[in-house]
Amino acid sequence: MTTLDTRLDAAIAPPRLDAIDHLELWVGNARQAAAFFASVLGFDVVAYAGPETGRADRASYLLEQGTARILVTGALHPASAIAAHVRAHGDGVHDVAFTVPDARAAFATAVRRGATPVWDPWLEEDEWGSVTRAIVAAYGDTVHTFVERDGYRGVYTPGYEPAQLSRPAGSPVGLEGFDHVVANVEGGRLEHWVSWYRSVLGLDELTHFDEEQISTGYSALRSTVVWNHGRVVLPINEPAPGLRTSQIQEYLDFYGSPGVQHIALRTSDIIATVRALRARGLRFLDVPPTYYDEARQRLAGVDLAWDALTELGILVDRDESGHLLQIFTEGITDRPTLFLEIIQREGARGFGEGNFKALFEAIEREQARRGNL
Numbered sequence: 001m002t003t004l005d006t007r008l009d010a011a012i013a014p015p016r017l018d019a020i021d022h023l024e025l026w027v028g029n030a031r032q033a034a035a036f037f038a039s040v041l042g043f044d045v046v047a048y049a050g051p052e053t054g055r056a057d058r059a060s061y062l063l064e065q066g067t068a069r070i071l072v073t074g075a076l077h078p079a080s081a082i083a084a085h086v087r088a089h090g091d092g093v094h095d096v097a098f099t100v101p102d103a104r105a106a107f108a109t110a111v112r113r114g115a116t117p118v119w120d121p122w123l124e125e126d127e128w129g130s131v132t133r134a135i136v137a138a139y140g141d142t143v144h145t146f147v148e149r150d151g152y153r154g155v156y157t158p159g160y161e162p163a164q165l166s167r168p169a170g171s172p173v174g175l176e177g178f179d180h181v182v183a184n185v186e187g188g189r190l191e192h193w194v195s196w197y198r199s200v201l202g203l204d205e206l207t208h209f210d211e212e213q214i215s216t217g218y219s220a221l222r223s224t225v226v227w228n229h230g231r232v233v234l235p236i237n238e239p240a241p242g243l244r245t246s247q248i249q250e251y252l253d254f255y256g257s258p259g260v261q262h263i264a265l266r267t268s269d270i271i272a273t274v275r276a277l278r279a280r281g282l283r284f285l286d287v288p289p290t291y292y293d294e295a296r297q298r299l300a301g302v303d304l305a306w307d308a309l310t311e312l313g314i315l316v317d318r319d320e321s322g323h324l325l326q327i328f329t330e331g332i333t334d335r336p337t338l339f340l341e342i343i344q345r346e347g348a349r350g351f352g353e354g355n356f357k358a359l360f361e362a363i364e365r366e367q368a369r370r371g372n373l
């Protein structure tokens, strides 16, 4: 590409991303993964696609809670790309999909601005309308699908029918949508991916932390958050040298490539949400008891239900615009890769930097139990 071409490409406006449309996990057994998200996390199983709906090679279940949509897909044949993904990575997020006003334009401009095309735009229609999609490559084997729904009125996209699985019992959980989706990339690749999101998707840097802020006695990481000034918020982590193996490196070793490390989901009542999730059997990282002595000082002057927070193991942090409450699950897959975060924001726009040390020490206790620290 000549210098002139580069200048021309940079002059093309980046694609407009409206939201995270859905996350798609490629898993070993979609039916059981769907049951986990339904019974343990309180998602509704809304839609299904598989051989019965004309897709011979895979089974997919769409889970919804608030505006968060998670699709779990499993392969029906050994030669499937889904089976190969599961063999390489274990269960994991394959697609961080964005809702866009124009999928063809988003794909064309992303590719002009440097994205690797995976699937050219295609349109599917049924009696409920049409959906246009296109796919570009992201970090590792992860992709970004651009989804143009154009007022589609069906349950999800053409090819899906309402799911027949019944809603399991349990208190409502109250998750409202995605807050952020975090990637782990190899050491030395953070800057590359930040500049990829800047130049290809037009995202801006929201914040950056380095190992001075995010380290414990043992392991360290660097993190930059890119976002669209709206609901698309994508932190990216890379491992930094520490005394022992960084938890980001443990992820990379077990996932076998860069990939999604955690999915953060919003609630406006984290105490009720975590109570319901614990009752449903979801397991969270333990918080050292001394954490709350330190947190009460750090959050002095903020009126909080400290007894409930302590009982439930919820972490607290503050920044110049407010405070936030958050909690992290144990890994939700067999490999020590993917986990979830529940977050309630009361003004704060950060990611719990003040909690990182307390959190990472808790993660490292788990890492040491697996013999990987």
Ligand code: FE2
Pocket: 180, 182, 262, 264, 341, 351
């Ligand atoms: Fe997070």
